Amino acid sequence: xxxxxxxxxxxxxxxxxxxxxxxxxxxxxxxxxxxxxxxxxxxxxxxxxxxxxxxxxxxxxxxxxxxxxxxxxxxxxxxxxxxxxxxxxxxxxxxxxxxxxxxxxxxxxxxxxxxxxxxxxxxxxxxxxxxxxxxxxxxxxxxxxxxxxxxxxxxxxxxxxxxxxxxxxxxxxxxxxxxxxxxxxxxxxxxxxxxxxxxxxxxxxxxxxxxxx
Numbered sequence: 001x002x003x004x005x006x007x008x009x010x011x012x013x014x015x016x017x018x019x020x021x022x023x024x025x026x027x028x029x030x031x032x033x034x035x036x037x038x039x040x041x042x043x044x045x046x047x048x049x050x051x052x053x054x055x056x057x058x059x060x061x062x063x064x065x066x067x068x069x070x071x072x073x074x075x076x077x078x079x080x081x082x083x084x085x086x087x088x089x090x091x092x093x094x095x096x097x098x099x100x101x102x103x104x105x106x107x108x109x110x111x112x113x114x115x116x117x118x119x120x121x122x123x124x125x126x127x128x129x130x131x132x133x134x135x136x137x138x139x140x141x142x143x144x145x146x147x148x149x150x151x152x153x154x155x156x157x158x159x160x161x162x163x164x165x166x167x168x169x170x171x172x173x174x175x176x177x178x179x180x181x182x183x184x185x186x187x188x189x190x191x192x193x194x195x196x197x198x199x200x201x202x203x204x205x206x207x208x209x210x211x212x213x
Contacts, residue, residue, distance in 0.1 A: 004071075006060070007056065008060050009065065010054075012078050015047075015079075016078040017083060017104070018045040018046045022046070023039070023085065023086055026089045027093065037207070039089070039090050040090060042084070043105035043149065044146050044203070046082040047092055047145075047147065048146070048200060050146070052193070057071050072124065073120065079112070083145050083146065085109050088106075090149070092105060093166060095165030096169050104169045112142045114180055119138075134187055135186065138182055138183070138185075139179050139180055140178035140179060146200070147172070147200060149168075149171070151203050161163065
């Protein structure tokens with residue numbers, strides 16, 4: 001079979017699987033009602049997988065150049081679906097279903113893909129010059145939506161069904177522009193990453209609480 005299937009890419013594949021399931025849940029899996037709450041949870045799971053896939057990949061010291069390049073490409077391809085397409089589908093599920101909403105639903109994944117493609121180009125060039133780990137990102141990392149949007153969604157009942165789609169759409173627009181803005185974002189260390197995991201756990205608990213009340 002073509003491709004690579006060692007442990008360095010397993011989390012990346014699991015991230016994609018989670019997001020594809022999330023897309024189906026947001027649209028209404030097997031004829032059921034759309035379940036954006038479950039889709040949001042899938043988004044969070046994808047974010048968790050993506051957070052550590054690079055760390056795990058770098059533990060394999062004998063990776064070939066093809067494996068390294070494949071890792072960069074497959075990570076970005078999966079991220080485009082996980083953090084570009086899935087949030088837009090969730091937006092449609094929560095009420096961004098009018099013609100006026102189409103521009104932001106299209107803009108969000110477009111900006112995510114542009115940001116990811118730009119990262120691929122610059123990362124490949126950087127790795128030819130140095131073996132050091134990247135310390136700074138340009139543009140808001142697309143993975144950040146796995147923390148931002150679940151937090152926003154947890155307040156959808158408080159905001160109300162009539163107003164929430166507009167707020168979600170506004171957040172998508174701002175995030176999309178942040179993807180392609182030349183802002184420097186420091187790459188988080190392992191301690192900060194575990195801090196993000198803690199925030200994600202708290203968000204999950206809060207989301208479940210708000211869903212039941």
